[in-house]
Structures are given as C-alpha cells and as structure tokens.
Amino acid sequence: MKRLVLEGQVFVRSTYLQYVALFQWANPQGYVAYKVLLPVTQILFFVELGVYATGRQNALYFALGNALQLTANAGIFGVIATVANERQYGTLPILLASPANRLVTFLSRAFVNVIDGIATVVIGLAVVVVIFGLNLQHANLLLLALCVVVISLTTAGLGLMFGSIGLVMRDAIIIANIVYYLLLIVCGINFPVSRLPGAVQVLSFALPLTRGVQAARDAAAGASLGQVGGLLAGELLVGLSWALAGYLLFRLLENWARRGGLQEAY
Amino acid sequence: MATQPAIEARELRKTYTTTRGVFRRERVERAALRGVDLKIAPGELFGLLGPNGAGKTTMVKIFTTLLLPTSGSALVLGLDAVKEQWALRKRIGFVFGGERGLYWRLSGLDNLRYFADLYRIPPAVSRRRIPELLERLGLLGRERDRVELYSRGMKQRLHLARGLLNDPDVLFLDEPTIGLDPVGARELRLIVRELADAGKTVFLTTHYMFEADAICDRIAVIRDGAIVAEGTPSSIKTLVQDQGIVEFEVVGMPVERLAGLRSLPGVTSVAISEHELAQVVTVHCARPAEVMTQLGVILDGIRLEKVSSREPTLEDAYVQLIGDSR
Ligand SMILES: Nc1ncnc2c1ncn2[C@@H]1O[C@H](COP(=O)(O)OP(=O)(O)OP(=O)(O)O)[C@@H](O)[C@H]1O
Ligand SMILES: [Mg+2]
Numbered sequence: 349m350k351r352l353v354l355e356g357q358v359f360v361r362s363t364y365l366q367y368v369a370l371f372q373w374a375n376p377q378g379y380v381a382y383k384v385l386l387p388v389t390q391i392l393f394f395v396e397l398g399v400y401a402t403g404r405q406n407a408l409y410f411a412l413g414n415a416l417q418l419t420a421n422a423g424i425f426g427v428i429a430t431v432a433n434e435r436q437y438g439t440l441p442i443l444l445a446s447p448a449n450r451l452v453t454f455l456s457r458a459f460v461n462v463i464d465g466i467a468t469v470v471i472g473l474a475v476v477v478v479i480f481g482l483n484l485q486h487a488n489l490l491l492l493a494l495c496v497v498v499i500s501l502t503t504a505g506l507g508l509m510f511g512s513i514g515l516v517m518r519d520a521i522i523i524a525n526i527v528y529y530l531l532l533i534v535c536g537i538n539f540p541v542s543r544l545p546g547a548v549q550v551l552s553f554a555l556p557l558t559r560g561v562q563a564a565r566d567a568a569a570g571a572s573l574g575q576v577g578g579l580l581a582g583e584l585l586v587g588l589s590w591a592l593a594g595y596l597l598f599r600l601l602e603n604w605a606r607r608g609g610l611q612e613a614y
Numbered sequence: 615m616a617t618q619p620a621i622e623a624r625e626l627r628k629t630y631t632t633t634r635g636v637f638r639r640e641r642v643e644r645a646a647l648r649g650v651d652l653k654i655a656p657g658e659l660f661g662l663l664g665p666n667g668a669g670k671t672t673m674v675k676i677f678t679t680l681l682l683p684t685s686g687s688a689l690v691l692g693l694d695a696v697k698e699q700w701a702l703r704k705r706i707g708f709v710f711g712g713e714r715g716l717y718w719r720l721s722g723l724d725n726l727r728y729f730a731d732l733y734r735i736p737p738a739v740s741r742r743r744i745p746e747l748l749e750r751l752g753l754l755g756r757e758r759d760r761v762e763l764y765s766r767g768m769k770q771r772l773h774l775a776r777g778l779l780n781d782p783d784v785l786f787l788d789e790p791t792i793g794l795d796p797v798g799a800r801e802l803r804l805i806v807r808e809l810a811d812a813g814k815t816v817f818l819t820t821h822y823m824f825e826a827d828a829i830c831d832r833i834a835v836i837r838d839g840a841i842v843a844e845g846t847p848s849s850i851k852t853l854v855q856d857q858g859i860v861e862f863e864v865v866g867m868p869v870e871r872l873a874g875l876r877s878l879p880g881v882t883s884v885a886i887s888e889h890e891l892a893q894v895v896t897v898h899c900a901r902p903a904e905v906m907t908q909l910g911v912i913l914d915g916i917r918l919e920k921v922s923s924r925e926p927t928l929e930d931a932y933v934q935l936i937g938d939s940r
Contacts, residue, residue, distance in 0.1 A: 358731050365728045369717035438714025442776075445678050447703040448732045606682045608630050 367460045370433045387418050387472035394538055411480045412568060413537035415472030416499060416561050419465035420531050423503030424510055424524050426461035431514040444602060454595050457511060458504040465500030486570040495564035498580050502556035502587025508594035515601050536561050559583040618692050620784055620815035621654040625686035628672050646672040648839040659810035661830035662819045665936050669839040670819035674788045678708045690784055707782035709773045711789035716761050722772050723757040726779060733780045747775040767798030784815045803829050823928045835935050842935050850931050857930040858902040862921040863892045874912035878905060
C-alpha cells in the first residue's frame with residue numbers, strides 16, 4: 349500500500365513536471381485565450397456553414413458535435429507538440445538510454461493532453477450553452493461527462509500514433525492537420541455517419557470520436573448508460589487500439605534508432 | 615587476468631548505412647569504427663582523443679546502448695551493451711557535450727527530480743542525493759532557477775549531476791568541456807578527476823590534448839575509426855621523441871663543424887638555412903637539454919646567438935599521429 353502511494357506520488361510529480369517542461373503554453377493567459385477563441389471560431393464557422401446548408405433547426409447538432417470534436421485538438425496536436433518539444437530539447441537520447449519503463453513513459457506523454465482535452469471540451473460546451481442556448485435540462489449530465497472523458501482518452505490514443513510518427517518525421521504535424529479535418533467530416537460531427545458512402549463509414553468506425561460523439565449526443569438527450577454502454581465500450585476499444593499501435597511503432601523506432609537510423613530524433 | 619575490465623571493446627566495428635536521394639535511392643556506407651580493441655580498468659580515467667569524425671561519439675553511443683555495433687562486442691561491467699542493455703542502463707551514467715538534453719523551462723532541481731524518476735531512483739534516495747550533487751557541482755543556490763537562465767558552464771554541470779543521479783560505476787563523457795570558457799572547463803575537469811579518484815571509471819572523449827594530458831590516466835588516440843596509439847600521456851609523448859628542437863644562429867661558420875652535432879646520441883637531423891648574414895641551425899633531437907649542454911663543447915670558439923630549445927609535447931605526438939590522415 350505504501351509502495352502504491354509512493355508510485356502514485358512519483359507519477360503525479362513526473363506528470364506535472366512534464367506538463368511544465370513540454371506543454372506548449374508558457375503562460376496561462378495565452379492558454380485561456382486560445383482555449384476560448386478556438387471553440388468559438390470553430391463552432392461558429394461550422395454551425396453557420398451547416399445552418400446555411402440545412403437550415404436553422406440543425407444548429408445544435410453542429411454546435412454540440414464541434415464542441416466535442418475539440419478534444420482532438422488537445423489529443424492530437426498536444427501529443428505531437430509534446431514529442432516535437434522533446435526533440436527540440438534533445439532529451440530523447442537520454443530517455444532512450446534510460447532504464448525507464450517504456451509503456452509508462454509513453455502513455456504518460458499523453459496524460460496531460462487527456463486532461464487538456466477534457467478542459468477544452470468543457471469550455472466548448474459552455475460556449476455552446478451560452479451562445480446557442482443548448483438546453484441540458486433533460487440531459488444525463490453524468491453520462492455526458494463520462495463520454496467527454498472517454499473521447500479525450502481515445503483521441504489521445506490516436507495522438508500517440510502521431511507522436512510516434514513525429515519521432516522520425518518533422519512533418520507529422522501536416523498529417524495530423526489532415527486527420528484533424530478528416531475527423532470533422534467522417535466522425536459524425538458535421539454529417540451524420542449514415543449519410544456517408546459505405547467505404548468511408550468503415551473509416552469512420554475505425555477512428556475515435558464516431559461512437560463517442562454519438563453516445564454524447566444521446567446522453568445530452570437524456571439516454572442512460574445502458575443505452576450507450578456499447579458505443580462507449582467500442583469507442584474505448586478503438587482508442588486503445590490506436591494507442592497500442594502507436595506504442596508498437598514507438599518500440600519499432602526505438603530499435604531502428606539503435607541500428608543507426610532515427611538521426612532526426614537526436 | 616586479475617580483474618574484469620570496467621569497459622572492453624573487442625574487434626568493435628560500426629558501419630553506418632544511409633540512403634541518399636529521393637527518387638534514385640543510393641546506399642552510402644561509412645565505416646565509423648574499424649575493429650577497435652580496448653580494455654579499461656575499474657577506476658581508470660580514460661581519454662579517447664581524436665579529430666572530428668574519428669568515431670568517438672559512435673563509440674560512446676555503443677557503450678551507452680544507444681547504438682548497435684555492426685560486429686564485435688562492447689562490454690561494460692561485464693555486461694553486453696547489445697543484449698544486456700536493461701541491466702547496463704541502470705549502472706552507467708553519460709553526458710553528451712553541449713547544451714541540449716535538459717528541459718529549459720524547468721528549474722535545475724526539477725530537471726534532476728524528473729530524471730531521477732525516469733531512472734526509478736527511490737524517492738528516499740533521491741531526496742538525499744540531489745542536494746548532494748547540487749552542492750558538489752556548485753549549483754546550490756541556483757537550483758530553483760529555470761535552466762534557460764543558466765550559463766553554459768552551469769548547464770554542463772547540471773548535465774553531469776544528471777549523469778550521476780543513479781550513482782553509476784562507469785561514467786561516459788562525450789566532449790564534456792565543449793563550449794566552456796577556460797575557467798569553466800578547468801572546473802569541470804577537476805570535478806571529473808575527483809570522480810575518478812573516488813573510484814568511478816570514467817571514459818572521456820575530447821579534441822584537446824592538454825585536457826587529456828591534464829587529467830587522464832591513460833589515453834587512446836583514434837583516427838578514422840581505428841586506435842593509432844594507446845598508453846599513458848607520457849608514453850605517448852615518447853612516440854615523438856625526435857620532435858624536440860634546438861635552434862641557434864651563427865655567423866660565418868664552416869659547415870664541417872656541424873658533423874659533431876650530427877653524431878650526438880638522439881639527434882635525428884641538423885638543418886641549416888641562410889638568414890641574411892647569419893645561418894640558422896635547427897637540430898631535431900630526442901633530448902634537447904642534453905644537446906644544449908654539448909653545444910659549447912662541439913662548437914667551441916664560435917659565437918652562438920638566439921639559442922632556444924623545446925621539449926616534445928603531447929600536441930606534437932597528436933599532430934604526428936593524426937596529421938598524415940589529412
Ligand atoms: N547516424 C549516422 N549516420 C551516418 N553516418 C554517421 C552517423 N553518425 C556518425 N556518422 C559518421 O561516422 C563518422 C564518425 O562520427 P562520430 O560522430 O563518431 O565522430 P566523432 O569522433 O564523435 O566526431 P566529433 O569530434 O566531430 O564529434 C563520421 O564520418 C560521421 O559522419
Ligand atoms: Mg562526437
């Protein structure tokens with residue numbers, strides 16, 4: 349028990365230090381400004397676009413979807429930025445020559461971004477409530493909160509994949525940008541998945557957010573855990589798969605680096 | 615063989631393969647180590663001396679498990695750097711020269727805490743050891759400042775503190791004094807010497823022969839991926855015995871008088887050049903002091919001017935060993 353507490357303390361401390369060392373925001377004002385400005389602009393843009401195309405009655409559909417998708421901003425770009433900073437500081441060789449547990453080190457890189465993702469969505473939802481008058485009176489708030497946590501985890505899982513790619517590719521951020529917009533299109537944020545062509549739907553269900561956002565929409569409309577449990581489990585499984593794939597890629601690159609590749613990272 | 619070497623390389627080779635070009639991929643091979651054999655005893659301060667691109671960093675990377683050799687073996691504390699990397703990583707420390715490798719937004723103290731966690735050092739131990747290291751490396755008082763505010767020398771000492779967090783038996787230092795001013799470099803060298811005196815095995819690479827001469831117990835000179843000389847600093851100097859010099863000027867001396875000089879023991883050459891009315895005589899020899907004492911006897915009655923002499927230095931040895939590759 350005492351050991352566990354110690355381990356917990358160490359984990360909390362190194363997460364905090366990582367947050368200060370690697371997180372992109374040097375001062376809190378910049379962070380808050382960004383976190384409020386980003387959702388307002390993104391949500392407004394897609395809501396207006398959606399309303400223009402389909403009519404005013406759908407405004408909330410777009411608003412809610414975009415607020416939830418914002419978690420990808422933290423989950424994907426946050427993780428990539430973390431790795432890019434590590435590379436910039438030249439701390440990667442130290443990490444790779446240390447006896448540190450790889451899985452823990454790897455996953456902990458995403459932890460801060462999961463928390464950041466949750467914060468982003470909460471701010472996004474607040475924006476939607478204030479500006480678009482989203483009514484959460486009938487919503488299952490606890491379940492909605494759970495959904496937010498789950499999609500923050502799963503998008504960070506996908507982010508870890510890009511974090512690994514970022515180890516060897518300076519331009520991982522470009523791919524991440526493409527994926528970020530892909531998520532906006534194929535994950536039921538701005539178009540119902542059922543309207544997408546069959547082949548694209550396969551992609552939708554292989555990506556995080558698709559099931560989680562559906563579950564969150566249901567929760568906002570008052571669904572129970574029993575009704576969306578399957579969706580959430582599926583969402584978690586997808587996120588976990590991406591994280592696992594990212595981890596395997598990381599180990600592969602680690603071995604490749606030892607053979608004399610991965611100069612970029614050093 | 616009495617004790618196991620702390621560090622050992624057997625026929626160590628590394629050939630880098632890189633690809634060039636985007637469309638017509640071309641494979642380029644570059645041999646960075648060409649069969650290196652080394653044995654370093656526990657507690658020894660060993661210096662690997664060599665010019666840019668000689669293979670020093672490559673060797674350090676192999677010993678610190680960051681790089682796999684193409685063939686041969688690298689052992690540290692009896693552990694294979696290729697296969698037993700996990701056991702080895704816990705027992706070695708390493709510092710790469712330069713300013714990279716620290717989290718600039720964290721304080722020095724937090725950097726050490728972070729890396730201590732990375733090395734899974736029990737909190738009870740690191741709580742005691744971190745202040746000790748800060749003290750020893752002269753960072754106490756500044757440990758709560760962010761690293762971006764540190765001078766180069768402070769960053770380098772922080773690097774060394776980080777390398778010592780796990781109280782390693784063997785320490786690898788790749789050009790630890792690079793970019794430091796003479797005073798900072800000297801401070802760092804003293805600390806390194808102290809570490810070796812306290813029983814740690816230190817493997818140090820450097821471009822500077824005086825650095826190696828000043829603190830190392832033993833030196834190897836590496837050139838183009840191969841060791842070209844190995845021994846104590848003074849034994850390496852004897853490789854260039856004939857590089858001592860005695861020089862003087864005479865006016866109107868018959869050249870035959872120099873025959874006596876040529877026959878002195880240790881003299882390898884005597885050269886004369888005309889300099890206006892005078893002649894400048896340059897004697898290459900092993901022991902300039904001995905030649906100096908004989909000058910008056912051999913050149914009795916001749917007026918000598920501007921007599922000077924110079925002992926061979928490690929630099930001469932180094933330049934001779936490295937020189938012909940350029
Ligand atoms: N990752 C790599 N891929 C290809 N070639 C490399 C790589 N790393 C080093 N080399 C080459 O291997 C040779 C030895 O390099 P190394 O870095 O070991 O030299 P060094 O002695 O440390 O030099 P310096 O004093 O400049 O640091 C050089 O020719 C270098 O260009
Ligand atoms: Mg080097």
